Amino acid sequence: MNNTTPDFRITRNAFGRLVFSRADGEVHEGIVPVRAFPIQAPESGISLLSAEGHELAWIDKLADLPDAERTLLEAELASREFIPEIRSIRQVSSFATPSTWEVETDRGNTSFVLKGEDDIRRIGPATLLIADSHSIHFLVRDMHALDKHSRKLLDRFL
Secondary structure, eight states: OOSOOOSEEEEEOTTSOEEEEETTSOEEESOEEEESSTTTOTTEEEEEEOTTSOEEEEEEEGGGSOHHHHHHHHHHHHHHOOOOBEEEEEEESOSSSSEEEEEEETTEEEEEEEOOGGGEEEOSSSOEEEEOTTSOEEEESOGGGSOHHHHHHHHTTO
16 A cells, blocks of 8 residues: 655646646646666656656655556556567577667567667666667566577677
8 A cells, every 4th residue: 555645646638648736736737757767677766757857756666656646657658668678589680780680579579670789788787778770779688588599699799
């Protein structure tokens, strides 16, 4: 159960935009929730920004919000964030870049072009973020958990 009640409410207006309302009557339409740590701690550290980019509120944990507000923010974050998680690397066209990668993700099979090795970033001891030629990011949550074939292909680029 929630231990704290925030001094604000979040609703959706008739146009589908999020509306932030404080107890004192201050209202902001078109707010944007932003995760501080979207990969390492997606449920913690959420900033609510006004349409102008000013922080209106900080949420330590999504679980601390009342159900209605938490559900709205989770839906908004999910619609804005698209980071497929790579489950296996089926093949790469070349070990020189640019190369085309065929991968299986949590959202289905796809292929993308890796422009250069610099587009593979380590964001943790075993976590990688791979940007394709269209700036779509793919997550490898734990490169050690990939199958042997996938690890072998990935090692050629690291």
